[in-house]
Amino acid sequence: MRTGVKSIRALARGLEVFKAVVKRRDASLQQLYEDTGLAKPTLLRMLKTLEEGGLARRSLGDNRYRVSSGARLFFLPPSDADLIAERAAPLMDALCREVLWPSDLGVYSDGAIQIIESSRYQTPFPVNRHLMGYTVHVLMSAMGRAHLAFSPPAVVREIIERLRQSDDPYDWGARDPAKIMRSLAAIRSAGYAVREPGYGGWVRPGQGDAIAVPVLQGRRVLACLSLSWPADAATVKQIVSRHLGQLKATAAEIAAKVAAERDVGS
Amino acid sequence: MRTGVKSIRALARGLEVFKAVVKRRDASLQQLYEDTGLAKPTLLRMLKTLEEGGLARRSLGDNRYRVSSGARLFFLPPSDADLIAERAAPLMDALCREVLWPSDLGVYSDGAIQIIESSRYQTPFPVNRHLMGYTVHVLMSAMGRAHLAFSPPAVVREIIERLRQSDDPYDWGARDPAKIMRSLAAIRSAGYAVREPGYGGWVRPGQGDAIAVPVLQGRRVLACLSLSWPADAATVKQIVSRHLGQLKATAAEIAAKVAAERDVGS
DNA sequence: TGCCGTCGTTTCACCTGGTGTAACCTCATC
DNA sequence: GATGAGGTTACACCAGGTGAAACGACGGCA
Incomplete structure (x- = not known):
C-alpha cells in the first residue's frame, strides 16, 4: 500500500x-x-x-x-476471526513480498471455510481479487482439507456429520468418510494440503492452484493459510520446494502472535 | 461549571x-x-x-x-454504578440549581453505601466536598436507611445479616433487628429517610442534616439520592415541605433514564 | 482571618497544521 | 481499449489548534 x-x-x-x-x-x-x-x-x-x-x-x-x-x-466485542485476521495481516503482507504469490487466510465456520484476510491486492499478478468474506468448500479447497487434516478426530467427525446434511454437490464427498480419512492421512504426512483436482475455478485467467497449511494453537486449528498461483506458472512440486518452509513459518508466527494476544486479554 | x-x-x-x-x-x-x-x-x-x-x-x-x-x-466494562452516576449527573446538577442545596448519589456495596456522584461542587455553600468514593454507614446515614426501607425483605435480611458481623460500632444497630424494622416502616410511610440523630459529623462548619429517597427500578433500589443542608439553615420539616417533591421527581427521572439505557444495551 | 501553594480556567497572539480542490492513478467492466 | 468509479497525491490557503502567561478558586495552615 x-x-x-x-x-x-x-x-x-x-x-x-x-x-x-x-x-x-x-x-x-x-x-x-x-x-x-x-x-x-x-x-x-x-x-x-x-x-x-x-x-x-x-x-x-x-x-x-x-x-x-x-x-x-x-466497542462491540471483536470476533476471534477478527483478531486472527488482524494479527495475520502484516505477516501475510511480508510473505507476499518474499514469495510474490498471494496468500489467503480462512477460518472454519458453519460448514464452510470463510476467507477473512488476503494479500491478493499486494501481488501484481492477475489473480482473482474480491475474495474477502467469501466461503469455499471444506472438502474441496486446500484450506478446508488442511483444516480437517490437522484437527482432532472429534472435530473432524462433527464437521463431516454436518456436511452429510448439505445440499451442495461439493459437499457430497462427506458421504464417503473412509476416502476422506485416507486423504487426510496423506495431507498430514506431507505437511500441507492441495485442493481437490478440478476445484478452484475462481481463479479466472487460467486455472489456479493452491496449497494450504494450518495455523495451530495446541491441537486446535485456528485458521488456515494458503498460497495461490496460476497453474501454468509453476507446479505444486516447485512451489512446495521453494515456499512451503516460508508458508509454515508464517503460519507459526501468526499462531504465536495470536497466543501472545490471548495472554494479554486474560 | x-x-x-x-x-x-x-x-x-x-x-x-x-x-x-x-x-x-x-x-x-x-x-x-x-x-x-x-x-x-x-x-x-x-x-x-x-x-x-x-x-x-x-x-x-x-x-x-x-x-x-x-x-x-x-474497553473495561463499566460497572452499574458508573452507568447510574453518569445518567444521574445532569439531573442532580439541575436539581441543585433549583434547590441550592447539594445532593449526593450512593449505591449499596459490600455492607456500606458508596457515594458515586455529588453536586456539592455546584453549591456555593460551605458543605463538605471531597465525598466521591467515600462510604457511609447503612444504618446511620439517610441514604442507607432509605436503601433498606425500600428494598425487598429478602435483601434487607441479607444486609442486616452482613452488618451483624461488622466490627464497626456504627453497624451495631444490626443486633436489634426489631428496632430497625420499626424505623424502616416509618421511613416507608413518610416517603423519605433522615439520618440517625448524631450521625453525619462529616459536614464540618456546624452539623449538617440530610434526607434521602430511593431510586427505584421495579422492586430494586438502584441507588439513593440525598439532599443535605447545614442544620442551622433549616429544619427537616421545612426542607421536606419545600423540596421533597423535587427530590422524588429527580429520583424518578434517574430511574427512567437508567431503564431507557438498559433497553438499548440488550 | 490572612497568606500561600495547588489546581483549574481564560485570554490571546503566533503560526503550524488541518483542509478541500483539482489532478492523477489504478482497477473493473463492457 | 474506452469508460467510470474508487482511491491517492499535490498544493496553497488560512482557519483553527496551540501554549505562555495571567487569572481565579479552593484548601491548608497557623
Whole structure:
C-alpha cells in the first residue's frame, strides 16, 4: 500500500488523552497533564471534545474525568476471526513480498471455510481479487482439507456429520468418510494440503492452484493459510520446494502472535 | 461549571469517522465519504491516525476499514454504578440549581453505601466536598436507611445479616433487628429517610442534616439520592415541605433514564 | 482571618497544521 | 481499449489548534 498519507496530530493527541483516561479509571486534569505532557488548555479542549463525542464524562462531584459508559456501544466485542485476521495481516503482507504469490487466510465456520484476510491486492499478478468474506468448500479447497487434516478426530467427525446434511454437490464427498480419512492421512504426512483436482475455478485467467497449511494453537486449528498461483506458472512440486518452509513459518508466527494476544486479554 | 472551553474540530471529526466505521462493521473509503460528508483526503488522514492509534485497521484483502480488535483493550466494562452516576449527573446538577442545596448519589456495596456522584461542587455553600468514593454507614446515614426501607425483605435480611458481623460500632444497630424494622416502616410511610440523630459529623462548619429517597427500578433500589443542608439553615420539616417533591421527581427521572439505557444495551 | 501553594480556567497572539480542490492513478467492466 | 468509479497525491490557503502567561478558586495552615 505504501501510503504517503500524513496523520492528524490533533486527533492522535486526542486519542492519547482518551487512552490516558482509560488507563487510570478516573483522572484529574493535573494527572492527565503529568501523564501526557500536553498543556492544560489543550487537555481541557480535548476532554471537552471527548465528552461531546460521548467517550468521556466529567463527574460533578470531583471534577474528574472518566470513560463514559456510552463508550461501550462503540466497542462491540471483536470476533476471534477478527483478531486472527488482524494479527495475520502484516505477516501475510511480508510473505507476499518474499514469495510474490498471494496468500489467503480462512477460518472454519458453519460448514464452510470463510476467507477473512488476503494479500491478493499486494501481488501484481492477475489473480482473482474480491475474495474477502467469501466461503469455499471444506472438502474441496486446500484450506478446508488442511483444516480437517490437522484437527482432532472429534472435530473432524462433527464437521463431516454436518456436511452429510448439505445440499451442495461439493459437499457430497462427506458421504464417503473412509476416502476422506485416507486423504487426510496423506495431507498430514506431507505437511500441507492441495485442493481437490478440478476445484478452484475462481481463479479466472487460467486455472489456479493452491496449497494450504494450518495455523495451530495446541491441537486446535485456528485458521488456515494458503498460497495461490496460476497453474501454468509453476507446479505444486516447485512451489512446495521453494515456499512451503516460508508458508509454515508464517503460519507459526501468526499462531504465536495470536497466543501472545490471548495472554494479554486474560 | 459553565465552561467556556472550545472543542477541537479535528478531534471531533475524527471521532465521527470512528463511529461511522463502528456503525458499518467494515467500511470502504467511499462509504465513509458518503456517510460523513468529509473530503476523502481528510478521511484518509483521519483513518491513518485511527490506525496508528490502534482503534481501526485496514484489511489487506479488500482495503476496507474495520474496528481494531486492539480497541478491546481500551474497553473495561463499566460497572452499574458508573452507568447510574453518569445518567444521574445532569439531573442532580439541575436539581441543585433549583434547590441550592447539594445532593449526593450512593449505591449499596459490600455492607456500606458508596457515594458515586455529588453536586456539592455546584453549591456555593460551605458543605463538605471531597465525598466521591467515600462510604457511609447503612444504618446511620439517610441514604442507607432509605436503601433498606425500600428494598425487598429478602435483601434487607441479607444486609442486616452482613452488618451483624461488622466490627464497626456504627453497624451495631444490626443486633436489634426489631428496632430497625420499626424505623424502616416509618421511613416507608413518610416517603423519605433522615439520618440517625448524631450521625453525619462529616459536614464540618456546624452539623449538617440530610434526607434521602430511593431510586427505584421495579422492586430494586438502584441507588439513593440525598439532599443535605447545614442544620442551622433549616429544619427537616421545612426542607421536606419545600423540596421533597423535587427530590422524588429527580429520583424518578434517574430511574427512567437508567431503564431507557438498559433497553438499548440488550 | 490572612497568606500561600495547588489546581483549574481564560485570554490571546503566533503560526503550524488541518483542509478541500483539482489532478492523477489504478482497477473493473463492457 | 474506452469508460467510470474508487482511491491517492499535490498544493496553497488560512482557519483553527496551540501554549505562555495571567487569572481565579479552593484548601491548608497557623
